[in-house]
Amino acid sequence: MFVHKLLLIICHISAIFGYPQLVNPKLSKNHANMVLQFANTPEEDLGFDSSENSVVEVDSITVDPPSLQDPCQNLSQDIISEIAGYKDVANRIFQTVLSGSFKGRTYNELSYFVDKFGSRVAGSENLEHAIDYMLDKMKQDELDNVHGEKVQIPHWVRGEETAALISPRKKDLSILGLGYTVGTPPGGITAPVLVVSGFDELQQRAEEAKGKIIVFNEAYESYGKTVKYRGTGANEAAKVGALATLIRSVTPFSIDSPHTGMLDYVDKVTHIPSACISIEDAQLLYRLQKMGEKLVIKLVMNDTNLEPKTSRNSVAEIVGREKPDNVVVISGHIDSWDVGQGAMDDGGGAFISVEALALLRFLKLQPRRTLRTILWTSEEFGLIGAQQYVQRHSSELEKFNAVFESDIGTFKPLGLDFAGSSAAGCIVKEVVKLLAPLNATTFRASSDVGSDIGYFLDKGVPGFSLNNANEKYFWFHHSQGDTMTVENADELDMCTAVWAVSSYVIADLSVDLPRH
Numbered sequence: 001m002f003v004h005k006l007l008l009i010i011c012h013i014s015a016i017f018g019y020p021q022l023v024n025p026k027l028s029k030n031h032a033n034m035v036l037q038f039a040n041t042p043e044e045d046l047g048f049d050s051s052e053n054s055v056v057e058v059d060s061i062t063v064d065p066p067s068l069q070d071p072c073q074n075l076s077q078d079i080i081s082e083i084a085g086y087k088d089v090a091n092r093i094f095q096t097v098l099s100g101s102f103k104g105r106t107y108n109e110l111s112y113f114v115d116k117f118g119s120r121v122a123g124s125e126n127l128e129h130a131i132d133y134m135l136d137k138m139k140q141d142e143l144d145n146v147h148g149e150k151v152q153i154p155h156w157v158r159g160e161e162t163a164a165l166i167s168p169r170k171k172d173l174s175i176l177g178l179g180y181t182v183g184t185p186p187g188g189i190t191a192p193v194l195v196v197s198g199f200d201e202l203q204q205r206a207e208e209a210k211g212k213i214i215v216f217n218e219a220y221e222s223y224g225k226t227v228k229y230r231g232t233g234a235n236e237a238a239k240v241g242a243l244a245t246l247i248r249s250v251t252p253f254s255i256d257s258p259h260t261g262m263l264d265y266v267d268k269v270t271h272i273p274s275a276c277i278s279i280e281d282a283q284l285l286y287r288l289q290k291m292g293e294k295l296v297i298k299l300v301m302n303d304t305n306l307e308p309k310t311s312r313n314s315v316a317e318i319v320g321r322e323k324p325d326n327v328v329v330i331s332g333h334i335d336s337w338d339v340g341q342g343a344m345d346d347g348g349g350a351f352i353s354v355e356a357l358a359l360l361r362f363l364k365l366q367p368r369r370t371l372r373t374i375l376w377t378s379e380e381f382g383l384i385g386a387q388q389y390v391q392r393h394s395s396e397l398e399k400f401n402a403v404f405e406s407d408i409g410t411f412k413p414l415g416l417d418f419a420g421s422s423a424a425g426c427i428v429k430e431v432v433k434l435l436a437p438l439n440a441t442t443f444r445a446s447s448d449v450g451s452d453i454g455y456f457l458d459k460g461v462p463g464f465s466l467n468n469a470n471e472k473y474f475w476f477h478h479s480q481g482d483t484m485t486v487e488n489a490d491e492l493d494m495c496t497a498v499w500a501v502s503s504y505v506i507a508d509l510s511v512d513l514p515r516h
Helices: 002-017 029-039 077-084 087-098 105-117 125-140 199-204 223-239 279-290 343-362 384-392 394-399 422-438 489-508
Strands: 144-157 161-167 171-173 175-177 189-196 213-216 244-248 274-277 296-301 304-318 323-333 369-376 400-405 413-419 442-445 463-468
Touching: 077 422, 087 343, 087 422, 087 489, 105 125, 105 343, 105 489, 125 144, 125 304, 125 343, 125 369, 144 384, 161 175, 161 274, 175 296, 189 279, 199 223, 213 223, 213 279, 223 244, 223 274, 244 279, 244 296, 304 343, 304 384, 323 343, 323 394, 323 489, 343 369, 343 489, 369 384, 369 489, 384 394, 394 400, 400 489, 413 422, 413 489, 422 442, 422 489, 463 489
Parallel strands: 189 213, 213 244, 244 274, 323 369, 323 400, 400 463, 413 442
Antiparallel strands: 144 304, 161 171, 161 296, 175 274, 189 296, 304 369, 413 463
């Protein structure tokens, strides 16, 4: 049976790499997947006898060594030469932003902005004042078609929030309520506590959970894997009769600092208050419970969900010289949480997207297609600005050649992450070679390269994200630590240069990026 499966797996590999001696080179991807599924099926389900005495003898199997051909080897030499021809333009951009008149500008503009406005939570007047400021700034940068596009957004307001351990000893706990959370009843909730390590333990101890405050002391694996506790922990706890949840902050590192974020209530499940606590406090409560102590916490959260408000996506352009209706978007989000300054998330991404366009305008570089900067609003409350933008512009998306998003840090740039067809990826691999002076030539193919731009990707638009040395990003993410101290002027310059070069070249190429 092993040989049967071996032959099938070889056929599958042949389908992928196109070995004509083993399989029809026209074998479709679906057929290849069927072969692999067949090869992974248990012997008994296929009707084979898998007993010890069932042996298939094969004298020999001859397989030519695979020719692991570069999938980009068929990229037109004309395209390769055209992209390489942008070297002088790229060097002009590098010189201007790294040692010329734009040196330090992104940092200076960002620091002025975040020091002036601070946090910019969705629904606040402060966010709208910040949007007014950015629209005025982009006009002063002499960009084209500067305007705001209205967006209906949620309006959640953080009120007084306190949590105190009152048994077995007194201790104040640092908390941050989660976006959309309901508040506690007047006077708060005083209740016994159950600490669990995750959803499985919660289900195992469901009877104990009734009438308690549930503390999730989940281990941090990665942001993508662990954020589910912040997003849905309140739902799962409510299903077993809990009164509230306190979630260990979704971060690998802490200095007694809670991190906030959005939760996602579901219908037909009681909405209970939910907040994040620091790693230190979550682990303390776990250790006390392990010692056999009976824990009691008093929780007060005066948070409120109000009527929706109107905000705006902020838009500016350099209109294309030949194909003005064809668009390349560079973007970040302008809103933030109501803690810290929102310098890293996502002030940096927003400002490299604005300064890249200002830099190109300053250098009088006008690409074939229109380059459009968009600063999304209400990203933190569910990608609201981007979602409504795509809905409003759905009939135009066929003319969107690419969309860039920076929302995972603006530290030292390493290259570009890309989501799109393999043919488009081959073009992008050539583009990142232009970033060699910055040592930022890493190309990573991915199906998921952003949050806001996910709506564009779903419609087939190729997408880019800034790949940067952001190992410490989640140390500061959604916390009081997200301030200008996190940012570095030289790294912001390099990120601005990467954004300007890559978006300009993609917008100026003689060919569109091929779609799937």
